[in-house]
Amino acid sequence: DTAVSQTPKYLVTQMGNDKSIKCEQNLGHDTMYWYKQDSKKFLKIMFSYNNKELIINETVPNRFSPKSPDKAHLNLHINSLELGDSAVYFCASSLIAGGGEQFFGPGTRLTVL
Amino acid sequence: GESVGLHLPTLSVQEGDNSIINCAYSNSASDYFIWYKQESGKGPQFIIDIRSNMDKRQGQRVTVLLNKTVKHLSLQIAATQPGDSAVYFCAEKRNNAGNMLTFGGGTRLMVKP
Secondary structure, eight states, rough: SSSSEOOOOOOOOOOTOEEEEEEEESSSOEEEEEEOTTTTTEEEEEEETTTTOOOOOOEEOTTEEEEETTTTEEEEOOOOOGGGGEEEEEEHHHHHOTOOOOOEEEEEEEEOO | EEEEEESEEEEEEESSOEEEEEEEEOOTTTEEEEEEEETTOOOOOOOOOOETTTTTTOOOSEEEETTTTEEEEEEESOOGGGGGGGEEEEHHHHHHHHTTTEEEOOOEEEEEO
């Protein structure tokens, strides 16, 4: 009965590869988010989708492309991975756009070698 | 003990003592504030929130204080327990930035038995 789930939990890959992270929420929320957390624990929003439509894109390189096939899923595809992409990526959801209580997934630790 | 939530400082307290975690925010247009707790290897978890029309809000063993004059937010944890050990983040919702959440740098709380 996990509320927000992400796969995979760990992802190790070489520079230049393309990879995807999947996120699903079973809370019936309208809005989903992707955050990046760096090695110093700084948490920064990347994207926000409301009912499958992009509403926030925080100057993320266009190598990052979110895809929302339906409002319960928000996947993150990353092309041409770089060393600086190594981080923990969190998916989150909230009932409404900008809704304060965001429910976070367990995170995906991406390591680019 | 007290700490300022910038650059992941660490606050170490004795079990049973009260903890105070501080956070400074920058945007006077922010009208909603939230504290999140992140345990090792997990995603952030909502603790308590407060709107800008309030100065204080209490939950179970936690109290959030908001001082809009100096743009300061604090989280007080009463009778700190080992299970409270985690990184704590404050987040603000800025109405002039698409209603998204902006997270502070986090403070690590370590509870000594």
